[in-house]
Structure formats: C-alpha cells, structure tokens
Amino acid sequence: xxxxxxxxxxxxxxxxxxxxxxxxxxxxxxxxxxxxxxxxxxxxxxxxxxxxxxxxxxxxxxxxxxxxxxxxxxxxxxxxxxxxxxxxxxxxxxxxxxxxxxxxxxxxxxxxxxxxxxxxxxxxxxxxxxxxxxxxxxxxxxxxxxxxxxxxxxxxxxxxxxxxxxxxxxxxxxxxxxxxxxxxxxxxxxxxxxxxxxxxxxxxxxxxxxxxxxxxxxxxxxxxxxxxxxxxxxxxxxxxxxxxxxxxxxxxxxxxxx
Amino acid sequence: xxxxxxxxxxxxxxxxxxxxxxxxxxxxxxxxxxxxxxxxxxxxxxxxxxxxxxxxxxxxxxxxxxxxxxxxxxxxxxxxxxxxxxxxxxxxxxxxxxxxxxxxxxxxxxxxxxxxxxxxxxxxxxxxxxxxxxxxxxxxxxxxxxxxxxxxxxxxxxxxxxxxxxxxxxxxxxxxxxxxxxxxxxxxxxxxxxxxxxxxxxxxxxxxxxxxxxxxxxxxxxxxxxxxxxxxxxxxxxxxxxxxxxxxxxxxxxxxxxxxxxxxxxxxxx
Numbered sequence: 096x097x098x099x100x101x102x103x104x105x106x107x108x109x110x111x112x113x114x115x116x117x118x119x120x121x122x123x124x125x126x127x128x129x130x131x132x133x134x135x136x137x138x139x140x141x142x143x144x145x146x147x148x149x150x151x152x153x154x155x156x157x158x159x160x161x162x163x164x165x166x167x168x169x170x171x172x173x174x175x176x177x178x179x180x181x182x183x184x185x186x187x188x189x190x191x192x193x194x195x196x197x198x199x200x201x202x203x204x205x206x207x208x209x210x211x212x213x214x215x216x217x218x219x220x221x222x223x224x225x226x227x228x229x230x231x232x233x234x235x236x237x238x239x240x241x242x243x244x245x246x247x248x249x250x251x252x253x254x255x256x257x258x259x260x261x262x263x264x265x266x267x268x269x270x271x272x273x274x275x276x277x278x279x280x281x282x283x284x285x286x287x288x289x290x291x292x293x294x295x296x297x298x299x300x301x302x303x304x305x306x307x308x309x310x311x312x313x314x315x316x317x318x319x320x321x322x323x324x325x326x327x328x329x330x331x332x333x334x335x336x337x338x339x340x341x342x343x344x345x346x347x348x349x350x351x352x353x
Numbered sequence: 354x355x356x357x358x359x360x361x362x363x364x365x366x367x368x369x370x371x372x373x374x375x376x377x378x379x380x381x382x383x384x385x386x387x388x389x390x391x392x393x394x395x396x397x398x399x400x401x402x403x404x405x406x407x408x409x410x411x412x413x414x415x416x417x418x419x420x421x422x423x424x425x426x427x428x429x430x431x432x433x434x435x436x437x438x439x440x441x442x443x444x445x446x447x448x449x450x451x452x453x454x455x456x457x458x459x460x461x462x463x464x465x466x467x468x469x470x471x472x473x474x475x476x477x478x479x480x481x482x483x484x485x486x487x488x489x490x491x492x493x494x495x496x497x498x499x500x501x502x503x504x505x506x507x508x509x510x511x512x513x514x515x516x517x518x519x520x521x522x523x524x525x526x527x528x529x530x531x532x533x534x535x536x537x538x539x540x541x542x543x544x545x546x547x548x549x550x551x552x553x554x555x556x557x558x559x560x561x562x563x564x565x566x567x568x569x570x571x572x573x574x575x576x577x578x579x580x581x582x583x584x585x586x587x588x589x590x591x592x593x594x595x596x597x598x599x600x601x602x603x604x605x606x607x608x609x610x611x612x613x614x615x616x617x618x619x620x621x622x623x
Contacts, residue, residue: 151520196507199522199524
C-alpha cells in the first residue's frame with residue numbers, strides 16, 4: 096500500500112494484555128477523504144483501538160503513526176469527539192469555554208485567545224449551528240446540542256482526522272440524521288473515523304465500513320462481504336437478523352442504495 | 354454586635370479576621386477544584402497527614418506551620434502517585450495515610466518536652482491565636498495559589514471537565530494534577546489555623562458546593578465560593594465571640610446551615 100497521503104497508519108497492531116489480546120494483528124490505513132464506519136460487537140475492541148489511536152494506551156506490538164509521526168505528537172491532528180465527558184451536568188462551563196478547550200496544546204500559561212483563535216472558535220460553533228447558544232452553560236443543553244459542542248471542540252484545532260466515538264448514542268433519531276448530515280459536510284474537509292454500533296446509520300451514511308472483533312476486516316468498500324461475516328463472527332449478526340433497510344449484502348443482491 | 358466592634362479594637366481580633374478572610378479566598382478557589390474533581394476524601398487525607406509534620410516540628414523545634422506544609426506536600430505527592438498507579442485501592446490507601454500521618458504526629462508530640470495544649474489548636478483551629486508571622490505565611494500561600502490558578506486556569510478547567518480530551522490535546526495532565534494537589538495541600542495547611550484539620554474538609558467544600566448550585570461557569574463559582582467563605586468566616590467568628598463558642602466549629606455550622614437553605618432555595622426556584 097502506498098503511503099503518500101496516508102493520514103493514519105496502523106500496521107500489525109496488537110494491544111491488550113499478553114494473555115488477553117483485545118486487538119490482534121490489526122492493520123488500517125486512513126486516507127484523506129475517507130469516511131469509515133467502524134462497527135463491531137461490544138467487547139470487540141472498538142474502544143481499545145480508539146485508545147491506541149489517541150496515544151492513551153501503548154500497543155504491545157506493531158506500529159501506529161498519525162501524519163507520519165508517533166501518536167503522541169501526531170494526535171494533535173486528530174479531532175476527538177468522545178461518547179461521554181467525564182464531568183457531570185452540574186459542571187459549570189459555558190459552550191464557548193468548552194469549545195476553547197480544543198485550542199489547548201501543551202503548556203499554555205495565562206492563556207488568552209488571539210483574534211485569530213477567537214475567530215476559529217466562532218467558526219467552529221457556526222459550523223455546528225451552536226453560535227447563538229455560545230454563552231449557555233453546558234448543563235442546560237439537550238443531548239444533541241451537547242454533541243454538537245463536542246464536535247465544535249474537536250473542529251477548532253483544524254484536525255485532519257475526525258474521530259467520533261458513538262456520536263449518536265444519546266440523541267434521538269431526528270437529531271441523528273442531522274448529525275450525519277453534518278458529518279457528510281465535514282467529510283469534504285477531513286477524513287472521518289466513526290465508531291458505532293448503530294449499524295443502520297453507519298451503513299447508510301459512511302463511505303466504507305470496517306468490522307472489528309479482535310481482528311479487523313476492512314476492504315475499503317461499503318459492502319459487508321461473506322468474509323467479514325465469517326471472520327468477524329458476531330459482528331453483523333443483528334444486521335442480518337433485523338434486515339436493516341438501505342443495507343445490501345452482496346450475497347443476496349447486487350443493487351446498491353443512493 | 355456592639356461587642357464584636359469593640360473586640361475589633363484588639364489586635365488578636367483583627368488578626369483573626371484578617372487571617373480568616375485571607376484563608377477563605379484561597380479555600381473558595383481551591384474548594385471549587387476539590388468539589389468538581391471529587392477529591393474531598395483526598396483533601397481530608399492530606400489535612401490529617403499534615404498533623405505528622407506539626408508533631409515533628411514540635412519535637413525538632415521549628416515552626417509547626419512549616420512542618421505542616423512539608424508533610425502535606427509530601428502526602429499530596431504520595432497520594433497523587435497512588436491515585437495514578439493503583440486506582441482500585443485509592444480509598445484504602447488514602448485512609449491509611451490519613452491515619453498514619455495523625456499517628457506520627459501524636460507520637461512525636463508524646464516525645465516532645467514541655468507544654469502541649471497549643472497543639473489542640475491545630476485539631477480544632479484557633480483563629481484568635483493567629484500570629485502576625487502566620488498571617489504573613491498565609492498571605493504568601495494565598496499569592497502562590499492565586500497566581501498558579503490564574504496561570505493554569507484553562508488547563509485546570511479542561512482537566513477537571515474532561516481529562517481524556519485534555520490528554521489528547523497534549524496538556525501535561527499528570528504534572529498539572531500534581532500541581533493542583535499541591536495547591537490543595539497548601540490551602541489545607543492554611544485552613545488548619547482557622548477551623549482545625551478535623552473541620553478543614555467542610556470549609557473547603559461547603560462554599561464551593563453552594564456556589565455550584567448557582568454559578569454558570571467556573572470563574573463565577575470561584576468568586577461566589579470565596580465570597581461565601583469570607584461571609585461564613587466573619588459571621589462565624591462574630592457568633593463564636595458573642596456566644597463564647599469554638600470559632601472553627603461555629604464557622605462550619607454557619608456554612609452548613611446556608612448550604613441547607615441554598616439546597617431548598619434551588620429546589621423551590623425550579
């Protein structure tokens with residue numbers, strides 16, 4: 096595989112514990128323009144893979160590079176949108192100050208925003224339609240609004256890759272559609288890796304699908320192949336069982352959705 | 354009330370008031386981090402471990418406040434390491450350090466020659482016995498706390514709100530957490546003089562907890578908590594003087610009563 100425009104490169108990655116391997120020989124390249132939906136069963140290693148990509152967990156074996164750099168340097172090019180923040184709703188912080196956190200980088204003492212940075216915070220909030228609510232406390236927002244703020248917080252550092260961890264887990268279906276429309280727009284500027292167990296959303300909105308269950312199956316295509324079903328046992332079971340609309344298994348038919 | 358004004362003619366009363374106000378400022382600010390980061394028990398552990406330093410200072414004949422500072426800083430370093438390394442055992446290890454610190458202090462005091470009644474003041478506070486020298490130490494600690502919080506405000510906010518995100522943004526989370534724990538240690542030692550180490554946790558958390566009910570951002574919460582702390586200290590001091598009560602305990606009871614009222618008020622406002 097050529098490496099010229101690879102943003103994220105994972106090669107033969109093994110992670111977990113010596114006697115309890117969570118990720119086993121995982122390889123993945125993410126290129127500019129990619130929109131990958133990463134699905135897999137609970138306990139299949141999705142959050143472990145995220146931790147490795149974010150430099151929070153050192154791999155046992157294998158190599159991972161972001162923008163050609165070691166993850167600890169390269170992760171500044173990743174815009175990370177977590178599933179949950181660690182603080183509760185009573186935490187007193189405004190929308191604006193939350194997005195500002197995305198500009199942090201190493202030691203910054205007596206931090207004041209430059210005019211350019213203020214503009215970036217503004218632009219990020221505008222992008223997610225949250226600028227009018229910039230002075231609101233985070234605790235007064237709905238689940239979808241909070242998610243938009245976390246996306247803005249990730250966007251403000253102008254990332255090359257957007258890393259979304261279950262972005263629609265705590266929002267209702269209408270909001271889910273809006274969020275995916277937002278991701279589609281953002282994808283014109285940056286690669287996206289979206290981790291989700293929401294098979295339907297992933298299959299209808301992302302460009303390609305990867306399946307993770309200890310091993311990763313990824314063909315740079317949107318089709319779930321028989322090989323995926325076999326090698327990643329358990330992964331697409333609910334997909335088959337529930338017959339999700341817009342989903343095409345090549346074994347059954349050849350037509351594709353729009 | 355007249356009594357209190359008259360009392361203010363005395364140096365010891367003015368010193369008490371000044372020390373109380375200075376300590377409340379730092380306690381309000383640091384208390385916000387204690388409440389938001391949920392490290393109340395850790396703070397209690399540091400306060401009690403500091404007593405080891407007080408006892409040692411008595412034995413070797415140097416300033417107990419200095420001994421307290423050294424011991425509390427050591428304890429905070431140790432507890433932060435423990436918290437990072439052995440997550441599941443944190444509560445037990447904090448409890449052990451809490452008790453061992455106290456025990457070390459008690460044993461050293463046992464072996465110290467001479468008059469020891471003054472030591473009670475570290476357990477229950479004795480605002481009225483604060484010396485100008487101690488006020489100077491408190492002032493210096495206050496300035497250190499304020500400057501550090503001012504310098505690291507954004508990083509501390511990010512770490513308190515979402516530590517993982519801060520780590521990913523390259524914020525030196527471990528070092529800054531350590532600095533924060535050191536700030537808690539310094540504040541706790543200052544507060545030992547006001548309410549005593551046994552009651553430190555209450556004055557550290559109650560103003561911040563009340564502020565958390567009404568503040569819209571962390572800066573507001575700090576200002577409100579510091580203001581409330583000053584209010585509780587001054588009114589507690591006045592009540593304790595008027596009714597001849599222990600000042601530290603009176604201050605805490607005032608704070609706790611206001612917290613109760615604030616909780617009810619918040620519920621009623623909804």
